[in-house]
Amino acid sequence: QLSQLNQIMKPICLLGHMRSITQVRFNRDGDLIFTCAKDPHPSIWFALNGERLGSLVGHNGAVWCVDCRWDSEKVLTGSADNSAKLWDTETGKCVLSVDTNSAVRSCGFDFAGTSAMLTTDKTMGYKCTILLYDIRQDPAGQPACQMLVPESKITSAVWGPLSRFLITGHENGDLCQMDVRAQKVIRTEKHHKGAINDIRMYKDGTMFVTASKDHTARLIDSYELQLFKTYKTERPVNSADISPLRPHVLLGGGQEAQDVTTSGAHVGKFDAKFFHTVYEEEFARVKGHFGPINSVGFTPDGRGFVTGGEDGFVRLHSFDNDYFDFEFE
């Protein structure tokens, strides 16, 4: 077992946020890291050495989500200040801003990079909504189309293959395929028993991994939402990602705030866990965070990974040779 991974690899610690990290993302090329937190300024960093490129200034509240377009030219952020903003990556300038009725929980560019999807929270008077915008228009003005989600609110959402539909994870554990343009739910599956905290696509978009409050992460196909693998842990899973290089799945999580009684800052409880994709067995843990891990991601080349925690720290790891040679019998 490679249980001492973190002794060999020394992580680069990105200290840029004053509050808990909400999401960490790479651009497609893997040279930039995007981080957002419960403070209003998302940051962009060089993955090579951890130097900060800059922050995006404009939001007035916690930033829940961030996405980078496939050509790395534009960045999309969604915030609790009831707005989503489009930024120019190179200059950090805000080029577009749309106001929503409630906090923006997820956001994402479609495959072509011409549309942006947003999902908003269910709050007083406003139902959870999915909004699609054509970002080629300037100003974007009204959403090209929108869809209300009547029952359980969306807690995580990504575009499906070829952006024909959205794949949404809900608070009650439901997983749906939503065709927003046709205003219908194509398919619903209930694989999880608790809220789905994160959904991450595999590099080719054919399958994805879900991270849930029910202590499991699951591997599911994008076309028919068929459950294929389940990874079990002892804690709620906040985020998960699939390695683009090896048959490994990375899970990050932690206990709920209200369950923190005596275990408190018990060292070692907040680890990033590695599972074998096919055998569903945990084979390694990497410690380091002082609080639950909220977001994880492999580097696009699979040679490292990044984790963002409740403690406000973002840790960038590079795998050493042992990781690439490691095989299950």
Add this chain to the structure above:
Amino acid sequence: ARLELLGDILAEKPQEKKAINNALVLSGLPIVDSARIERLQVFIRDKFLDKHGEVVKFSMPTDENGNSLGFALCCFQTDQQALDALTDIQGASLDKMHTLNVFKFSDFNRLADADDEWKPPEKAPFVDRGDLRSWLREDRCHDQFGVLHTAGSVATIYWHWPGDPQPVDSATRNNWTESRLHWSPLGTYLATYHTKGIALWGGEKFEQINRFQHKNVQIIDFSPCERYLVTFSPSVTKEDPHAIKMFEVDTGKMKRSFLHEQAAKWPVFKWSHKGEFFARVQTGKALQVFETPSFSLLDKKSISVQDVQDLSWSPTDNILAYWIAETDNQPARVILMTMPEKREVATKMLFNVADCRMHWHPQGNYLCVRVNRYTKKKLDADNTPKYINIYTNFEVFRMREKNIPVEKIEVTDAVSCFTWEPHGSKFAMVQGIASKGLSVVFYQVNAHDIEKVKVLEKRNVNTISWSPIGQHVVLAGLRSANGGLEFIDTSDMKTTANQEHFGATDIEWDPTGRYVVTTVSFWHVKVDNASHVYSSHGTLLYKLNKLERICQFAWRPRPPTLLSDEQIKNIKKNMKTYSRRFEKEDLQSSTRASKELLEKRARLKTEYEKWRAKLLEKFRGEKQKRLELRGVDTDELDSNAQDFVEETLEFPIKVERIRIDKLPQVAE
């Protein structure tokens, strides 16, 4: 208008009571002539009735000559009083030839209407329960354990194959029990709780053996022989006021039931080791010893003992130990009495006693009575005694020696967790108070004295758990004490391992003494619910953490070995030959296991590759669309290498600071 008023009033007319629940019929009385009838009536009322309440009506019918007919009728003021009396005096003896037979008047009609002709009862069809001991015949003598998980909604029974426990076929059931799992003492049955009562399961497939009705049953107890089941439910009604019921396990019949008023520790009724007797204390008054299978009082009467506080049976002999509180003119006493002879075999007077607790050695070799004594005693405002300067004495009765000698140990510190070593002669306890540091102290009972063999200081321990076969012990700090586990081999008092299961709430040895399991139960802590399995020396073998929200982990008990002491001695002598055989078998099974594992993995891999192949087919089919959407091929990271832009970034690798004191002179 008057007719309507009448209707209301009519509704209020008192109704005749259909059942007369406050009346009893006493039969079995002697037949006396008119001269002595008055005396008999007074005797009956004095001895049996008045103490249970107010007798509002009493009648002893006579024949035409004034002789009694052998029975009497009495009415109490309340139904409850009648019931109390019934339970208490039923079966009581008046004299050598007469025994009271009491029944409710409301039952009278039922009995009177019984058929005159006796019909033999229908033969119950024979139900083959199968082999209830099948689990003991497993090839490699593996034990079973039960786990209640998923917050109590699923229960699974496993075979404990070390490292890879396997669920027993058809023994994973949803909502199998509504509160907890309870194994019978010899492991034959699994008891589950339900609103309607208890169900017992057993046999190879855990089929239902029997059901016992007791609404809202809260807690149960088995007799050590497993022949009887005792249940308690706080839900009592007027029709069924008995909170404690006793059932015969084989037939499912209720044999007896009891009222229960005063607060007490469970079990209220304590069983003798073979299940021949069960007894309870009527605090301050008497010992009630019942015998089976009649379920009536031994010799038809209670044993009157003034100020008796508590009783306890020897685990291996029919000896009952009980203690009597001290009174103003009598010291406290501990008395050991054999049953059914009721012969006193040992007595110990104790002075200045505040409280006593009895701890039997599991093999009945010793009885240790922990006596809390005081130096001064005051009486509170309401006459409750208040004890000052409490210290503890341990009185150890050597049960196997002639005349049962008693030896004393004194401890000045506060004491908790007293435990005997099973199959050994040591005992251990935690001494001290948490703020000053707790110590664990071990004593050895030798032929002529009791020696303090080891003091382990500064141990945050609140549970001492001995292996069921003795010698090994685990000192644990459960619940709020951070889950520290110290494994000790008491043959040389060396610590074999120190482990930690943070937040552990329970600890249990398997019945063979090979494994120790610590559990973090969902009932106490909502996260990290898992069970950890250690060897007897403290090596962590594996963790049971794939089951969610584990509430309870319970080993299945084993019946005692059928081997004689002689046979066991022989086996230990020839251990080497046995070891060789078992090691060979172990080796074979471990390679077998890894072969199975490899096969399983190969299977999973092929399945996965098939699944991925299908998905990749779809992916390739969509390639054209992808090119259209983005204008370039982005399927791989280097698909559009021709578009790559080379960028040179400069980062300082090293920064050196050189101090220049003097600038070079500039030539004029």
